[in-house]
Amino acid sequence: MPRLKFFCLAAxxxxxxxxxxxSPDSSIRExxxxxxxxxxxxxxxxxxxxxxxxxxxxxxxDLLTSWSNGEIYLYTDAGGQVIPIILEQSDTTDKTRxxxxxxxxxxxxxxxxxxxxxxxxxxSSDVNAILRKKIQRTLDLLSLSDSNPEVRRGMAxxxxxxxxxxxxxxxxxRLKLETDPGVKKTLYEAEALIQLxxxxxxxxxxxxxxxxxxxxxxxxxxxxxxxxESKSASAETKLAATKATQAIQSYLAVVNFFGxxxxxxxxxxxxxxSALGLAITFGxxxxxxxxxxxxxxxxxxxxxxxxxxxxxxxPLSPLGIRIVLPGMHLTGWPFQTYFLFAIPLSFLVxxxxxxxxxxxxxxxxxxxxxxxxxxxxxVSLIMQQLFRLVFGANxxxxxxxxxxxxxxTISDVVLGYNRIFVIVFAVLIVVGTWLLLxxxxxxxxxxxxxxxxxxxxxxxxxxxxxxxxxxxxxSGLAGxxxxxxxxxxxxxxxxxxxxxxxxxxxxxxxxxxxxxGTVVSALGIGCSDQVLQQVLGSPVLGKIMVLxxxxxxxxxxxxxxxxxxxxTLDS
Amino acid sequence: MQNSFRKAELWGIGxxxxxxxxxxPALNAFVPETSVFHLSDFTINLYGKxxxxxxxxxxxxxxxxxxGLLSLGQCLFFALGxxxxxxxxxxxxGKLGQYHSDLPDFMVFLGYPALPLHWVPFRSFWFSVAAVxxxxxxxxxxxxxxxxxxxxxxxYFSILTQALTYGACLMFFxxxxxxxxxxxxxxxxxxxxxxxxxxxxxxxxxxxxxxxLILTYVFCRWLTMTKFGKIQRAVRxxxxxxxxxxxxxxxxxxxxxxxxxxxxxxxxxxxxxxxGIINPSEMAPxxxxxxxxxxxxxGRGTLIGPIVGAIVVNALKxxxxxxxxxxxxxxxxxxxxxxxxxxxKGLVGLPKxxxxxxxxxSTFLKGISAQRGNEAQLPVKETSTSPGDVIxxxxxx
Numbered sequence: 001m002p003r004l005k006f007f008c009l010a011a012x013x014x015x016x017x018x019x020x021x022x023s024p025d026s027s028i029r030e031x032x033x034x035x036x037x038x039x040x041x042x043x044x045x046x047x048x049x050x051x052x053x054x055x056x057x058x059x060x061x062d063l064l065t066s067w068s069n070g071e072i073y074l075y076t077d078a079g080g081q082v083i084p085i086i087l088e089q090s091d092t093t094d095k096t097r098x099x100x101x102x103x104x105x106x107x108x109x110x111x112x113x114x115x116x117x118x119x120x121x122x123x124s125s126d127v128n129a130i131l132r133k134k135i136q137r138t139l140d141l142l143s144l145s146d147s148n149p150e151v152r153r154g155m156a157x158x159x160x161x162x163x164x165x166x167x168x169x170x171x172x173x174r175l176k177l178e179t180d181p182g183v184k185k186t187l188y189e190a191e192a193l194i195q196l197x198x199x200x201x202x203x204x205x206x207x208x209x210x211x212x213x214x215x216x217x218x219x220x221x222x223x224x225x226x227x228x229e230s231k232s233a234s235a236e237t238k239l240a241a242t243k244a245t246q247a248i249q250s251y252l253a254v255v256n257f258f259g260x261x262x263x264x265x266x267x268x269x270x271x272x273x274s275a276l277g278l279a280i281t282f283g284x285x286x287x288x289x290x291x292x293x294x295x296x297x298x299x300x301x302x303x304x305x306x307x308x309x310x311x312x313x314x315p316l317s318p319l320g321i322r323i324v325l326p327g328m329h330l331t332g333w334p335f336q337t338y339f340l341f342a343i344p345l346s347f348l349v350x351x352x353x354x355x356x357x358x359x360x361x362x363x364x365x366x367x368x369x370x371x372x373x374x375x376x377x378x379v380s381l382i383m384q385q386l387f388r389l390v391f392g393a394n395x396x397x398x399x400x401x402x403x404x405x406x407x408x409t410i411s412d413v414v415l416g417y418n419r420i421f422v423i424v425f426a427v428l429i430v431v432g433t434w435l436l437l438x439x440x441x442x443x444x445x446x447x448x449x450x451x452x453x454x455x456x457x458x459x460x461x462x463x464x465x466x467x468x469x470x471x472x473x474x475s476g477l478a479g480x481x482x483x484x485x486x487x488x489x490x491x492x493x494x495x496x497x498x499x500x501x502x503x504x505x506x507x508x509x510x511x512x513x514x515x516x517g518t519v520v521s522a523l524g525i526g527c528s529d530q531v532l533q534q535v536l537g538s539p540v541l542g543k544i545m546v547l548x549x550x551x552x553x554x555x556x557x558x559x560x561x562x563x564x565x566x567x568t569l570d571s
Numbered sequence: 572m573q574n575s576f577r578k579a580e581l582w583g584i585g586x587x588x589x590x591x592x593x594x595x596p597a598l599n600a601f602v603p604e605t606s607v608f609h610l611s612d613f614t615i616n617l618y619g620k621x622x623x624x625x626x627x628x629x630x631x632x633x634x635x636x637x638x639g640l641l642s643l644g645q646c647l648f649f650a651l652g653x654x655x656x657x658x659x660x661x662x663x664x665g666k667l668g669q670y671h672s673d674l675p676d677f678m679v680f681l682g683y684p685a686l687p688l689h690w691v692p693f694r695s696f697w698f699s700v701a702a703v704x705x706x707x708x709x710x711x712x713x714x715x716x717x718x719x720x721x722x723x724x725x726x727y728f729s730i731l732t733q734a735l736t737y738g739a740c741l742m743f744f745x746x747x748x749x750x751x752x753x754x755x756x757x758x759x760x761x762x763x764x765x766x767x768x769x770x771x772x773x774x775x776x777x778x779x780x781x782x783x784l785i786l787t788y789v790f791c792r793w794l795t796m797t798k799f800g801k802i803q804r805a806v807r808x809x810x811x812x813x814x815x816x817x818x819x820x821x822x823x824x825x826x827x828x829x830x831x832x833x834x835x836x837x838x839x840x841x842x843x844x845x846x847g848i849i850n851p852s853e854m855a856p857x858x859x860x861x862x863x864x865x866x867x868x869x870g871r872g873t874l875i876g877p878i879v880g881a882i883v884v885n886a887l888k889x890x891x892x893x894x895x896x897x898x899x900x901x902x903x904x905x906x907x908x909x910x911x912x913x914x915x916k917g918l919v920g921l922p923k924x925x926x927x928x929x930x931x932x933s934t935f936l937k938g939i940s941a942q943r944g945n946e947a948q949l950p951v952k953e954t955s956t957s958p959g960d961v962i963x964x965x966x967x968x
Binding site: 288319361364365369370371373374375376377378379380381382384385386388389501504505508538540541543544547548550551552554555556558 | 641714717718720721722723725726727729730731733734735737738741742744745856860863864867897898899900901903904905906907908911912915
């Protein structure tokens with residue numbers, strides 16, 4: 001393993017070193033080269049100089065790392081002069097070329113030919129533990145003035161959590177120069193954390209605890225807690241630490257609560273998209289589609305197939321027949337757009353599957369709800385087994401496009417892009433469905449059929465066609481839900497099973513055929529599911545509580561949140 | 572529907588009883604193994620399993636076929652009965668478990684200091700039997716009361732029962748629920764002092780299941796014959812009319828729900844010692860749906876239908892899972908869809924269906940020949956609807 005690391009680093013360094021030939025900061029390289037061959041005292045002063053000198057490049061940073069790892073070798077040339085070098089390739093036993101540390105150029109003999117060094121008997125520069133520590137510290141200090149604020153923050157936090165008083169002056173110096181507010185906050189936190197460990201000055205400890213509480217520093221929780229329980233600390237310090245712990249804990253509770261709500265809303269959005277389709281088919285046609293969950297899986301598998309086609313193709317072997325889907329071998333941003341193609345495709349494929357299901361099975365079962373439930377369950381079994389035969393019984397991995405992978409943080413609440421995307425898209429879908437139902441001729445027909453099928457037929461509404469299209473639309477929505485699910489969770493043959501019961505619950509609680517009801521109940525169930533999971537500390541208990549709550553809720557409102565008003569007894 | 576047992580039916584019950592209680596066990600016990608007529612221990616065990624499934628199917632039919640309540644959670648009660656009896660069997664293992672402790676193995680494994688309080692009374696056989704009847708009965712009573720009180724009916728009832736069994740299934744999967752979590756209860760050694768794995772014990776369990784099946788049949792037959800049974804079917808066909816006639820339909824439904832839960836639970840209690848294991852997957856939503864398949868395939872609204880369905884489907888399953896392991900689910904699913912679509916009365920109703928189809932086509936042919944003779948006369952199309960029809964004929968537009 002170390003050899004491999006060695007190689008990687010060297011390979012990484014090689015082009016950088018070559019590039020550095022013309023770089024103006026050769027003085028730092030020279031200093032490093034000088035330091036390698038100097039005495040311990042000189043090394044200290046040279047390293048200090050390096051810290052002070054502004055604008056260290058990545059190359060030099062890496063050089064220091066190599067030095068600390070013992071990857072700088074010493075070469076004695078014909079004139080007896082010792083030259084520090086870095087090997088181009090160090091994982092082979094073969095001879096390899098080398099670069100000079102001071103200039104970054106290839107090591108050449110007097111004729112101008114590259115000198116080949118045998119890694120096995122090259123003399124490594126002497127690096128002891130003290131020197132390594134010293135170099136590491138220099139590197140730490142350097143990253144405190146790194147151009148990337150995230151690196152600066154990370155280092156400030158690291159220095160703070162070490163709770164060593166020696167780091168305090170460094171933080172203070174940096175604080176004077178720092179402009180980024182995020183980093184500034186972390187620097188303050190780090191200072192307070194170090195002062196918290198200052199047992200010689202209890203009053204400083206108290207002040208530090210107070211300021212940590214004010215800064216809502218979650219990272220200091222452990223330190224504060226151990227301080228409040230430590231035996232050596234004074235009573236005042238303990239009190240301050242306990243207070244600060246409580247303050248931060250309540251802040252943490254708020255952060256977690258909002259994080260949970262966010263997760264709940266994103267889960268609810270998926271539930272919403274899937275339940276919306278179910279609500280429409282159930283409300284419109286009076287049929288229960290138990291294969292709706294498999295439509296979700298169809299969408300998710302479509303996304304999986306699209307991803308693989310964009311990449312390297314996908315070999316499938318259903319029933320021993322080998323089919324290879326050709327791949328487009330895309331990389332970089334063209335590959336990252338696969339999800340944009342997968343979304344409409346998963347809608348289309350699921351809608352087509354729904355259309356076939358409607359024509360083959362459901363159209364014989366209108367108004368025979370219980371029978372439709374049973375027949376579609378049979379279909380769902382068939383589909384599950386087909387998934388198993390085609391894609392294998394194991395879960396498949398769908399890689400999210402990179403633009404959905406990141407997250408951003410608002411006062412310690414982490415918001416993942418994928419979840420935000422799902423929420424935004426769910427809103428678009430709900431709006432789209434609402435527009436379809438209220439502003440288009442098809443929507444008019446659909447509503448007419450929901451209200452009174454026979455009368456609508458008498459008025460010339462082509463009820464058969466409306467059924468077909470609506471069922472396809474509902475299944476398509478399930479397919480969309482599947483595409484989103486593939487970005488958040490696993491895709492497997494029984495994916496639909498885990499969502500079908502939730503989707504049904506959503507429809508029943510919301511009130512059959514009501515979009516508003518479905519929205520309210522989907523978000524309600526999604527959020528309460530997540531909140532209860534958090535409160536009870538177990539996903540299963542949360543789920544059971546939600547199911548119980550639903551049964552009790554239906555005692556109170558048997559028709560759901562927004563029941564369809566009707567004068568008939570059998571609605 | 573006649574109000575007393577018909578002669579043929581009594582003969583049928585008698586023959587069935589002799590077959591199950593006499594001939595099959597005798598073929599297993601007394602016919603030498605070399606003979607063609609010998610039933611192996613494995614087979615008798617398998618048949619015993621089918622019989623307990625048949626009882627479960629009858630409980631589904633009592634609800635669905637006779638009262639119009641499609642419960643998708645019937646296996647919850649089946650499993651609860653199984654667990655209640657399994658707990659007793661678990662405690663009978665004593666120190667013979669893997670860890671040689673008084674506690675059941677899984678408790679030692681999960682680090683229980685002592686037997687949980689609610690396990691203690693299950694040392695008694697009669698308490699366990701009482702629990703087999705009372706626990707599922709109570710669960711059904713509470714759930715049914717809540718559901719029927721708020722007039723949850725039709726498909727909502729189905730969905731809610733499914734949610735109930737799903738919730739319970741998740742609960743039982745938890746290790747800290749004290750029922751063995753994922754693995755459930757297994758490795759039973761004794762029952763009533765006898766070795767549970769011996770052929771003789773298994774034979775006795777088979778006979779016991781047979782007796783349960785016959786008793787259930789007679790009970791259901793009697794129940795559906797009484798005035799109660801008439802109201803039951805009236806609720807199925809038109810609940811509102813029953814309500815308007817002054818009957819509290821909810822109470823009737825609740826009673827049937829509880830009774831069928833107890834029947835299912837008894838079946839589960841006899842199933843467990845024969846199979847040797849009970850785990851939460853027995854109450855997964857799929858299992859209940861499968862039980863509904865048996866009833867649909869056999870023919871609902873009849874009492875012989877569920878028995879036929881349970882045995883035929885399970886025999887098919889035993890064969891198909893070995894012959895076509897990859898395709899079994901597809902066969903099951905397709906069978907179910909086809910039965911629901913084209914055979915609303917199941918296997919039992921198939922002869923009648925074929926007969927009426929034959930009749931209809933002959934009337935149709937007659938109509939055509941008459942049409943040839945007399946152009947003005949149109950063929951008369953007959954639709955067969957009888958008041959006792961289980962399905963409400965839908966308007967397929």
